Structure formats: C-alpha cells, structure tokens
Amino acid sequence: MSKARAAIFERLNAVERPVVEVSEREDFSVFAWDKAEKIRRFTERMQAVRAEVHQADRSNWLDKIAEICQQKGLTNLLLSLTTEWGQAISQNAARFPSLKHYERSIEDWKEELFYQADAGLTSTLGGIAETGTLMLWSSPDEPRTLSLVPPIHIAILDTDKLYTTFAEAVQEQGWLEQGLPTNALLISGPSRSADIAQVLAYGVHGPKELVVVLV
Amino acid sequence: MTTEFRIDVKKALGKSEVRAHFRKAMDTLMINRRNQFPDDAALQALRTQAQAIRANVLSKLPELLQQLETNLTKNGVQVHWAETTDEANQIVLAIMQKHGAKSIIKGKSMVSEEMGLNHFLEERGIEALESDLGEFIIQLDGETPSHIIMPAIHKSKEQISTLFHEKFPDIPYTDNVDELTASARRILRDKFYAAPVGLSGVNFAVAETGTLCLVENEGNGRMSTTIPPVHIAVTGIEKVVEKLSDIPPLLSILPRSATGQPITTYFNMISGPRKADEKDGPTEVHLVLLDNGRSRIYSDSELLATLRCIRCGACINHCPVYVRIGGHSYGTVYPGPIGTILEPQKSGLSVHGELIQASSLCGACGEVCPVRIPIPNIINRLRYDSVRKDSENTPTQDAGTKRKPLEAATWQAWSWAASTPSVYNFGGKTATQLRGLVPNNLGAWTSVRSAPKLAEQTLHQQLKALGVDHE
Incomplete structure (x- = not known):
C-alpha cells in the first residue's frame, strides 16, 4: 500500500500551503480556584452525572472503603497488590470482601474477570475540577480493564492532585516530558447512553457505578 | 423534476x-x-482557538502526517494508507485474514460507515457487529445512522422495544430503557469476550506523541480497543492534530458543541499496543488512514x-x-x-x-x-x-x-440590464404596469404559497415621491 501513501503525499505536497494566523492557538485555560473550591466543583460535577463522591482523610479512608464495600454488598473486590492503596487494603484483608489481585494476563482468567468480578478499585493520577474528571494511566500494576470490566469502579483520588483544567494537569504533571502510557484515560462518570429515545441509561459497556473516594 | x-x-x-x-x-x-456556553465572549475565544488549531494542522498536513506515522510506528502501531474506501476495506480484511478472524466488534466510527465496511466484510463471510448502543439498534433493523452522534435518533422507545423482542424472543418484552440497555450490555459482553478483532474510529490523532484519541460515553470505544487481541483504528487523513497541548481546547469544545456535555464520560488516549510487562490491551494495533477525496479538497484554499x-x-x-x-x-x-x-x-x-x-x-x-x-x-x-x-x-x-445555456444567457442579460440605468428603469416601470398579468399559478412556488403581487410603483418612483434626491 506504499503506492497509496505516495499518491496521497504527492497530492498534498502539490499544493501551495495556506498561511495561518496562530496567535490565538496558545490560549491556556486555567482557573485561580483554591483547594476547597476545586473539591467543591469536582464533587458537584461528578454528582451531576450520578457518580458517588465520598470524603475521607489519611486516617479513615480504609474505613470508608470498607463501608462502601459493605453497603454495595460486594462479595469480592479486584485491585492491585502493588499500589500504596492496594497494599494497605490487602494488609487489612479481613475487613474487606474477598480480595482478588490483578496478577495474571487477562487471557489466563478472562472468564472470571468478565463474569465474576463485582468491583474494581484503582488509584488515579489526579483529577480535574472544571469537568469532574479522573485521570488514569494504565500500568502493569493497574491494567486498563480494572476500571472497565467490573460493574462498579471505586477510584481513590488524592486531593492534592486536583487541577482546575485538563490543560493545567497536562502541563503541571509533564505528560509530554514523561511520555504517554499505552493508555491514558479521562473518566467523568459511570458509563452512560442516551441512544434510546434520549433517555439516560447507565452501565452500557463500562461500569454502572463510579464511586470516588477523596483522600 | x-x-x-x-x-x-x-x-x-x-x-x-x-x-x-x-x-x-x-x-x-x-x-x-x-x-x-453561558459566556458568549468565552465561546467565541474558544472557537477562534479551535479554528486556529485545526487550520494550523491543515497548513502543514503532509509534515504532520509523516510525524504521526513516525511516532506511531515508534510506539508499535502499524500504519496503513488507503486512497479509496475499497483499499481501506481490503487492508482491514487482510489483517483479519492474517489472524484467521471470522468476526469483528466495532466501536462507533463514521469513517467505517463511509467505507461501507460492514457490508464489505459480510459479503466475505465475516460478521461485523456494532457495539455502540444506537448503532447496535439500527444494525438490528438493517438501517444506517440518521445522525452522526445519535445514530438511532429517528426511532421511538416503542419501536426499539418491539425490535428487541423480535430479534431476541427469549428476552421478555419491555419498554423500560434501563432493562433494554441491560439486555444489550449482556448480549454485547459475550461478543466482546470472544471477539478476535476490535475496530474503532479516531477523534484526534496527535502527531507529537503518536496517540489516538477517542471520545465516548458508553465504553464501547474502550472495550473495542482493549479486549480483543487486535485493534484496528480507521480515520480520515485530516484528523491529525499537531501537539498534545492542542487536545485540551478541542476536548473542551467538542462535547459541549455536540451533546451539550461539559465532557464525555470517557476520553481514551491510546499510544500503542500492550507492552511486554502489561497484563491487558491488544497485542497489535493498526491505524488505517483514509484519503477518499480529502487530498483533492485540500488543493482548494x-x-x-x-x-x-x-x-x-x-x-x-x-x-x-x-x-x-x-x-x-x-x-x-x-x-x-x-x-x-x-x-x-x-x-x-x-x-x-x-x-x-x-x-x-x-x-x-x-x-x-x-x-x-x-x-x-x-x-x-x-x-x-x-x-x-x-x-x-x-x-x-x-x-x-x-x-444551462438559456439560464446563463438570462443571467447575463439581467447583469447587463441591472447595470444599465435606462434599461433597468424602463423594465421596472413596464413591470409595474403589467402587474395584473402575473399568473396565480407559478408551478412549485405557488403549490404551497400565494403568488407574489408586484407593487404599483417601482421603488425608485416611491422614493422620489417621498422627496429622496439621491437614491
């Protein structure tokens, strides 16, 4: 198909290029919100799309997550054994439903992941206050499907990592400098659709419920 | 006609x-x-910025396409080029044949509609299944999308309920949207589980990083690009964006303009297949870049x-x-x-x-x-x-x-008359005098309207009567 490539480039290169005024391109969107305001806006946006938001701190977040698991009647919880949060939960395993660690390649346990996992718990890279958004980067510790396949996604967000806008987050966290992961993801609520007569329905393909725990 | x-x-x-x-x-x-967009000034500023970003891309499209190809290849994504939709279809087919795949599950993609991919594959004995809820519904009914964002917008809840019951008689009839959605989820979960190949479109392809970005609410895009071992993305050559920093403004204006959401549920940025130490994701990622007339449009400023x-x-x-x-x-x-x-x-x-x-x-x-x-x-x-x-x-x-020669001659005559005052004035006066002769039946125009009546005096005459000297 390099013939197609050559033909396309030949046509594109045959043209005199339009000159473009670029001055407005660099506008950078950011707000001067303090931490409390960022939390307030983030929470408001998340709740508007039917996500649950819980407040916790370093001393009681384990209790909060145990409480959520109990309230949802989870029989199991899928998580990473290697993240800071995953380790702490695993050390207190008795307080939680049966813990499953994402240790094998998906091919080795696809059926269990698809049909038996009740909820997946992940850390987050941070959040965006303007739109009520979580940022997740896939990694060997926390694969993509952890926040995708189970019907409930529980995400822990460190409130020191809340940014006002996506533009600010990308710049402050140095996404370009770090190099992007296989899959960078923004999540702004549970899976939804309005494809049937514009009636909102949740849990089409992704999680039906999104639970955010602010720490 | x-x-x-x-x-x-x-x-x-x-x-x-x-x-x-x-x-x-x-x-x-x-x-x-x-x-x-409660603040119009902010909206206009954002539109100007989005326009500048997109226009900039087009001003250096060949260079950016080359950069995109280089960076995607570096990331392990295989890049294919297609001049026509048939070539694009053949590329998809060849990838599927290489893997012996008999079915493909699709996230929403308008370029795949442009290619007529489903029809092409089905003729060759390959099942192409839509997983976007709206696309799934219209595929059940053998229809095409009636809107690029909401493909099943022409169907009522009742029609969809009946359709589900016809196609899946084992599922009890319901017109409850949550239950219909849950049924679709169950059916498509099994399909995702087994699918050897997944297909998606692309909203933005970032040249600087070699990243394919997808905007969606349901998760069909995430599932199609994550679960099957092979992911094929199809897009037009114009979808490239130069820098990562161009993405936030475009992501800010796209969903707000489209469905009025501040942001979509998912924004998925894919920069390559599964790495050696990763536990999921496709092991092969392909991008098919389709021209289909775009480079011809490109030649006119x-x-x-x-x-x-x-x-x-x-x-x-x-x-x-x-x-x-x-x-x-x-x-x-x-x-x-x-x-x-x-x-x-x-x-x-x-x-x-x-x-x-x-x-x-x-x-x-x-x-x-x-x-x-x-x-x-x-x-x-x-x-x-x-x-x-x-x-x-x-x-x-x-x-x-x-x-048409007659039409062209008529307009030429009109142009001459309108720029020759003596002829124009004479024509105007004559028309007012013959105003009674305008027929009531003027073909298509009067089939739903009454015929226009000419004034008794021309505008020039009326203005003169009002004492306007300089017309």
Whole structure:
C-alpha cells in the first residue's frame, strides 16, 4: 500500500500551503480556584452525572472503603497488590470482601474477570475540577480493564492532585516530558447512553457505578 | 423534476411522528449546547482557538502526517494508507485474514460507515457487529445512522422495544430503557469476550506523541480497543492534530458543541499496543488512514475549510432543513450541513450535487460550528461550481455540468440590464404596469404559497415621491 501513501503525499505536497494566523492557538485555560473550591466543583460535577463522591482523610479512608464495600454488598473486590492503596487494603484483608489481585494476563482468567468480578478499585493520577474528571494511566500494576470490566469502579483520588483544567494537569504533571502510557484515560462518570429515545441509561459497556473516594 | 432525493424528502415530510422525534431531539440538543456556553465572549475565544488549531494542522498536513506515522510506528502501531474506501476495506480484511478472524466488534466510527465496511466484510463471510448502543439498534433493523452522534435518533422507545423482542424472543418484552440497555450490555459482553478483532474510529490523532484519541460515553470505544487481541483504528487523513497541548481546547469544545456535555464520560488516549510487562490491551494495533477525496479538497484554499471539521454534529442539530427531512433523506453517510458540503466534494456533483440545493442559507450551521467552517459560503461556492464555465479552476468533480445555456444567457442579460440605468428603469416601470398579468399559478412556488403581487410603483418612483434626491 506504499503506492497509496505516495499518491496521497504527492497530492498534498502539490499544493501551495495556506498561511495561518496562530496567535490565538496558545490560549491556556486555567482557573485561580483554591483547594476547597476545586473539591467543591469536582464533587458537584461528578454528582451531576450520578457518580458517588465520598470524603475521607489519611486516617479513615480504609474505613470508608470498607463501608462502601459493605453497603454495595460486594462479595469480592479486584485491585492491585502493588499500589500504596492496594497494599494497605490487602494488609487489612479481613475487613474487606474477598480480595482478588490483578496478577495474571487477562487471557489466563478472562472468564472470571468478565463474569465474576463485582468491583474494581484503582488509584488515579489526579483529577480535574472544571469537568469532574479522573485521570488514569494504565500500568502493569493497574491494567486498563480494572476500571472497565467490573460493574462498579471505586477510584481513590488524592486531593492534592486536583487541577482546575485538563490543560493545567497536562502541563503541571509533564505528560509530554514523561511520555504517554499505552493508555491514558479521562473518566467523568459511570458509563452512560442516551441512544434510546434520549433517555439516560447507565452501565452500557463500562461500569454502572463510579464511586470516588477523596483522600 | 423528481429525483430519488426529492422522493425521499417528500416521504420523510409525511411521517409526522418521526418528524416529532427529530424536532424534540434537536430542540434538546440545542438547549443543552446553549447551556454549556453561558459566556458568549468565552465561546467565541474558544472557537477562534479551535479554528486556529485545526487550520494550523491543515497548513502543514503532509509534515504532520509523516510525524504521526513516525511516532506511531515508534510506539508499535502499524500504519496503513488507503486512497479509496475499497483499499481501506481490503487492508482491514487482510489483517483479519492474517489472524484467521471470522468476526469483528466495532466501536462507533463514521469513517467505517463511509467505507461501507460492514457490508464489505459480510459479503466475505465475516460478521461485523456494532457495539455502540444506537448503532447496535439500527444494525438490528438493517438501517444506517440518521445522525452522526445519535445514530438511532429517528426511532421511538416503542419501536426499539418491539425490535428487541423480535430479534431476541427469549428476552421478555419491555419498554423500560434501563432493562433494554441491560439486555444489550449482556448480549454485547459475550461478543466482546470472544471477539478476535476490535475496530474503532479516531477523534484526534496527535502527531507529537503518536496517540489516538477517542471520545465516548458508553465504553464501547474502550472495550473495542482493549479486549480483543487486535485493534484496528480507521480515520480520515485530516484528523491529525499537531501537539498534545492542542487536545485540551478541542476536548473542551467538542462535547459541549455536540451533546451539550461539559465532557464525555470517557476520553481514551491510546499510544500503542500492550507492552511486554502489561497484563491487558491488544497485542497489535493498526491505524488505517483514509484519503477518499480529502487530498483533492485540500488543493482548494476555500474548500479546504471543510477539512477542519471535528464531527461534533452541531450544524446538524441546528439545521432547519435536517430537522424536517431527517438524516436518511440525504442518502449519504454524513447528513445535514456538513454532509451537504462534504458528500458532493467526495463523490462529485453528479452523485450528491443535489444536496447543495437543500439549504435555505439561514447561516445557523456556520454560527455554531466550533471550528468556524463557513458552511453557507461553501454551499454557495459549490452551487457556483456546479454551473461555472471554467470548471478546470476548481477541484470539485463534475463542475459546470449543471450549466444551462438559456439560464446563463438570462443571467447575463439581467447583469447587463441591472447595470444599465435606462434599461433597468424602463423594465421596472413596464413591470409595474403589467402587474395584473402575473399568473396565480407559478408551478412549485405557488403549490404551497400565494403568488407574489408586484407593487404599483417601482421603488425608485416611491422614493422620489417621498422627496429622496439621491437614491
């Protein structure tokens, strides 16, 4: 198909290029919100799309997550054994439903992941206050499907990592400098659709419920 | 003149129930969009920025495509080029054959509609299954999308309930939307579980990082690009974006213009297949870059603006023609104002040239376009292309084929009369004197309107009577 490539480039290169005024391109969107305001806006946006938001701190977040698991009647919880949060939960395993660690390649346990996992718990890279958004980067510790396949996604967000806008987050966290992961993801609520007569329905393909725990 | 388009339009206008769905849906979408932009100055600034980003891309498209290819390849993504939709289909087929795959599960992709991929694969014994809820529904009914964002918008809840019950008799009849959605989830979960290949479109392809970005609400895009061992993305060559920092402004304006959401549920940025130490994701990722007429559009500095489009559908939602005739009447992949300018340019004026008449030039599409494509101007330009004498000076195919000698002579005569005052004044006075002779039946015009009556005096005469010296 390099013939197609050559033909396309030949046509594109045959043209005199339009000159473009670029001055407005660099506008950078950011707000001067303090931490409390960022939390307030983030929470408001998340709740508007039917996500649950819980407040916790370093001393009681384990209790909060145990409480959520109990309230949802989870029989199991899928998580990473290697993240800071995953380790702490695993050390207190008795307080939680049966813990499953994402240790094998998906091919080795696809059926269990698809049909038996009740909820997946992940850390987050941070959040965006303007739109009520979580940022997740896939990694060997926390694969993509952890926040995708189970019907409930529980995400822990460190409130020191809340940014006002996506533009600010990308710049402050140095996404370009770090190099992007296989899959960078923004999540702004549970899976939804309005494809049937514009009636909102949740849990089409992704999680039906999104639970955010602010720490 | 009765053409297929006109027959379809007439049929669509007669379906009052479907028209009511469109009216209600478009009203909701317009209100939702307006609520997202309470500050007009901020909206205009964001539109200018989005326009600058997209126009910039087009000013260096070949370089950026090369950069995109280099970085994607470095990331482990296999890049393919297709001049025509048939070539693109063949590329997808070859990848599937290499893996012995008999089925493909699809996330929402308008370029795959453009390719007619489902039909192409099914003819070769391969099952192509849509997983976007709206696309899934219309596929069950053997239909095509009637809107680029909300493909099943023409169907009522009752129609969808009946359709589900017909196609899946084991599932008890229900018109509860949550239950219908849950059924679709169950059915498609099993399909995702087993699918050997997944397909998606691309909203933005970032040249700087070699990243494919996908905007969606349901998770069909995430599932299609994560679960099957092979992921094939298809997109047009114009979808490239230069820098990662260009993404936040575009992501800010796209969903707000499209559905009036501040952001979609998922924004998925894919920069390569599964790495050695990763536990999921496809082991192979392919990108098919489709031309299909785009590089021809690229050669004209005015028509070029067509390629800025980010496929939000705002022009469609605000179009007084679309809301009345619906998406299917257009007979094209892309309906509404963007289809009106894009389709005749892709396939030639002799195929879809009639669409450029299906506009009142009210200007709403141009006003709401997030990248400021002057759609009404381009419609006018294509109307001109269809009758111009110097057809060699436009890349539009079949230019000049609508030119009629009598019409051309009439306009030439009019031009001469209007710029020769003695003739113009004489003509005006004569017309007022013969005003009684205007027939009541003026063909199509008077079929739904009363015939116009000429004034007793010309405007010049009236102004003179009012004492205006300098007309």
